[in-house]
Amino acid sequence: MTQRKYFGTDGVRGLANTFPMTPDVALRLGAAAGRYFRQDKKQHRVVIGKDTRRSSYMFENALTAGFTSTGMDVYLLGPVPTPAIGVLTRSMRADVGVMISASHNSYQDNGIKFFGPDGFKLDDGAELKIEEFLQGEIDYAKAENIGMARRIDDGLGRYMEFAKSAFPRKKLLDGMKVVVDCANGAAYKAAPIVLWELGAEVISLGVNPDGFNINLDCGSTHPDAAARAVLEHGADVGICLDGDADRVILIDEKGQVADGDQLMGLIATQWAARGTLAQNTLVATVMSNMGLERHLDDQGITLKRTNVGDRYVVQEMRSGGYNLGGEQSGHIVMSDYATTGDGLMAGLQFLNAMVESNMPASQLLQVFEPMPQMLENVSFTIGATPLENSNVLQAIADGEAELGAKGRLLIRKSGTEPLVRVMGECEDEALLKTVVMNIADTVRSVA
Incomplete structure (x- = not known):
C-alpha cells in the first residue's frame, strides 16, 4: 500500500502548530474528508468532539470550516470521550465522526481521528483516499450549499x-x-x-x-x-x-497498579466461563505479556495478536467475529457494547465483577503472573531511520540470539511519537536488562 504522509496508527497526530497539526492542514483535512464522505448532492452531517487541551478549540474551528465548505453540516459536541464519537456517529446518523485529541500525550500535542458512519475508526484505505483529496484540489460547495454548524448540548448525556x-x-x-x-x-x-x-x-x-x-x-x-x-x-x-x-x-x-493485560485476562476468563466469549478468543497486540498468553492457554482460550494500535485490534475482531480485545496500555474493546476502546465502560465491567464475586480488587486483578518485561523508549530526530542502521540491526540480532527460547524482543517505531520502543521479555531479568539496554543504547547512538 502507498505510504501515508499524514495518518499514523491512530489518525493524524503531532505537535500543535507544527506540520501536520496546523490549522491550515486541519481545514483542508476537514474539506478532504467532507469530499470523501459526501459522494452525492444530498445533505450530510459530521459530529465533532474534542478533549480539553487548548489547541482542540483551534482545530475544532478549522475542521468546521473545512467540512462546511464542502456542504456538510457540522454538529459540535464539545469535550466528550473518544468512544462517545463512535456511539454518536451512529445514533445521530452522521456520515463521519471526528475526535480531536492526542490521547495520553501532553497538551503540546494534538490529533484528529476519524470514525465512519458505522462508528468504527477508518481503515487504511479510507485514510489514504482522504490524503489523496487533501493533496489535490478541494471541490468546494456553491454558496447556497455551504453547510451549517451548531452545538449539541445533550451529546455527553447520551x-x-x-x-x-x-x-x-x-x-x-x-x-x-x-x-x-x-x-x-x-x-x-x-x-x-x-x-x-x-x-x-x-x-x-x-x-x-x-x-x-x-x-x-x-x-x-x-x-x-x-x-x-x-x-x-x-x-x-x-x-x-x-x-x-x-x-x-x-x-x-x-x-x-494493574495494566490492561490483567483486566483483559479477567474479562476473557469470566466471559469464557459464561459462554459469552465469542469463539473463545481474545485479541491483543504483540505488546501483551507472555504471562497472559500462558494463562489463557491454560484456560483453553485462544490469544490472537495484532500490530500495536487499537484500530488493528478492532479490525481483527471484526474480521474474525470476536467480541473482546485490547492492549496492555488499557484500551479494552468490548464490541458487544462499543466500537472502540472505552475506559469508563471497561472500568464498569470490572466493578461488576467485584459486585458479583464479592471479592476485593487485589484478588481479582491477580489473574496471572506476568513474565518480566522491560520497555525502553528512545527518542530520535524526526526524519531519521535508526532501525535501518546496520549497527542497530546487528545489536537486535545479537539480542535475539542471547535470549533464544527464553524470551522475545519487539523493537518498533512509535506510530504517534518520534520514539523507538525497545521491548523485551525474559524469565531471566538480568539478561533481559542487558539485552534491552544494549539495543536501546545502540539506537540512541545513531538517533
Whole structure:
C-alpha cells in the first residue's frame, strides 16, 4: 500500500502548530474528508468532539470550516470521550465522526481521528483516499450549499446513559468507594457522574482542566496520585483514564497498579466461563505479556495478536467475529457494547465483577503472573531511520540470539511519537536488562 504522509496508527497526530497539526492542514483535512464522505448532492452531517487541551478549540474551528465548505453540516459536541464519537456517529446518523485529541500525550500535542458512519475508526484505505483529496484540489460547495454548524448540548448525556449499559440493570455500587482519575481530560464530567449515579461514593481527581494540564502527572500514564488517593481514602478501587478516556488502568485497594493485560485476562476468563466469549478468543497486540498468553492457554482460550494500535485490534475482531480485545496500555474493546476502546465502560465491567464475586480488587486483578518485561523508549530526530542502521540491526540480532527460547524482543517505531520502543521479555531479568539496554543504547547512538 502507498505510504501515508499524514495518518499514523491512530489518525493524524503531532505537535500543535507544527506540520501536520496546523490549522491550515486541519481545514483542508476537514474539506478532504467532507469530499470523501459526501459522494452525492444530498445533505450530510459530521459530529465533532474534542478533549480539553487548548489547541482542540483551534482545530475544532478549522475542521468546521473545512467540512462546511464542502456542504456538510457540522454538529459540535464539545469535550466528550473518544468512544462517545463512535456511539454518536451512529445514533445521530452522521456520515463521519471526528475526535480531536492526542490521547495520553501532553497538551503540546494534538490529533484528529476519524470514525465512519458505522462508528468504527477508518481503515487504511479510507485514510489514504482522504490524503489523496487533501493533496489535490478541494471541490468546494456553491454558496447556497455551504453547510451549517451548531452545538449539541445533550451529546455527553447520551453517552453517559450508553456507558451505564455496561453495568447490569438493577445492580448498584452501594457501599463501594471509588477513586476516579480523569486526567483533566475528556471524561472529567462524565466519569464521576456515571459512577455516582450507579451508587458509588466517588473521589474525583483530574477534573479541573485548564487547557494545559491534561495527562499532567495524572491519569492512566501517571497512576501514582490515584494510588495514593486509594490508600488515603480507604477506597475499594481506583480507575485511571487517559486524556480522551479510551483506555483505563486499575488500582486495587492496596494501591497496586494493574495494566490492561490483567483486566483483559479477567474479562476473557469470566466471559469464557459464561459462554459469552465469542469463539473463545481474545485479541491483543504483540505488546501483551507472555504471562497472559500462558494463562489463557491454560484456560483453553485462544490469544490472537495484532500490530500495536487499537484500530488493528478492532479490525481483527471484526474480521474474525470476536467480541473482546485490547492492549496492555488499557484500551479494552468490548464490541458487544462499543466500537472502540472505552475506559469508563471497561472500568464498569470490572466493578461488576467485584459486585458479583464479592471479592476485593487485589484478588481479582491477580489473574496471572506476568513474565518480566522491560520497555525502553528512545527518542530520535524526526526524519531519521535508526532501525535501518546496520549497527542497530546487528545489536537486535545479537539480542535475539542471547535470549533464544527464553524470551522475545519487539523493537518498533512509535506510530504517534518520534520514539523507538525497545521491548523485551525474559524469565531471566538480568539478561533481559542487558539485552534491552544494549539495543536501546545502540539506537540512541545513531538517533
